Amino acid sequence: MLVARKDKPKKCDRSCVIYGITCNNCESQYVGETERPLRKRLTEHKRPSSPVGAHLTSEGHECNTDNAKVLDSDSRWLQMGIKEAYYIAALDPDLNQDKGRHVLSGIYTPIIKSCDRGLPRGSHD
Template sequence: MKDEDKKTSPPAGSITLPYIQGVTEGLSRKIRKAGVLVHVKPTNTIRSMLVSPKDKPKKCDRSCVVYGIKCNNCSSHYIGETERPLRKRLAEHKREPSPVGTHLKSEGHKFDESNVKILDTDSRWLQRGIKESYYIASMDPDLNQDTGRHYLPPVYKPVIKSRDSGFSRESRD
């Protein structure tokens, strides 16, 4: 095909590709050689970063979470999971039959929303339970009475202990 023919012949079609550094450039060249017009669109725009159609739910209104509770007055903490809104589960923890409630009453301590941290989220029951067991194994909370809903074999202990879980003993002091 002559240079004149390339300029005058209409494109075979057009395509819009998301911009991915190192990938889009080469792919665009190959598609253009086939006579297709290529448009590149950024994946992140200022609008997408600033405009959100929904307000994010408050921490305690979220559900399907693995969470950590730290006592306001000492280094004691608890790891749990819930499918329900976290606010409802936290209210249950303030009652005495729960390990957290027992600690609060016997020591005269308190906890508030600022000392509750969402560690992970998962709407799937099995996966959320495994994540709870992982965080219990990695963070060794003193108020938990068990290792979570799922048993993690001892072979995982060295890997779990080497990972930073984001709610470590150092951050509790």
């Protein structure tokens, strides 16, 4: 009758997630996906060669990657890529250089834009 409780993994230790990053100084956003622990992927965004790192360097802005938001998760590679494309289409993040691994058909745009999911502008939680 008693169940051993498991602690939920910390957000930064989760894998197979779609995540959003918002710049601390402006409304610029980035949406990505990773199969690796989120902490490792967020560290890579601090490099000047990444779109987020380039923005921070060129604008003199800061981004607390601890405030990255997990938007969704999926352990299946194909579905994770489709979810990333969905969030990119829904949020239209200005720091993304492409539409992700998958490009969704334009027929889905009105439906995607009508959904209230994702990383609201100015959200840092």
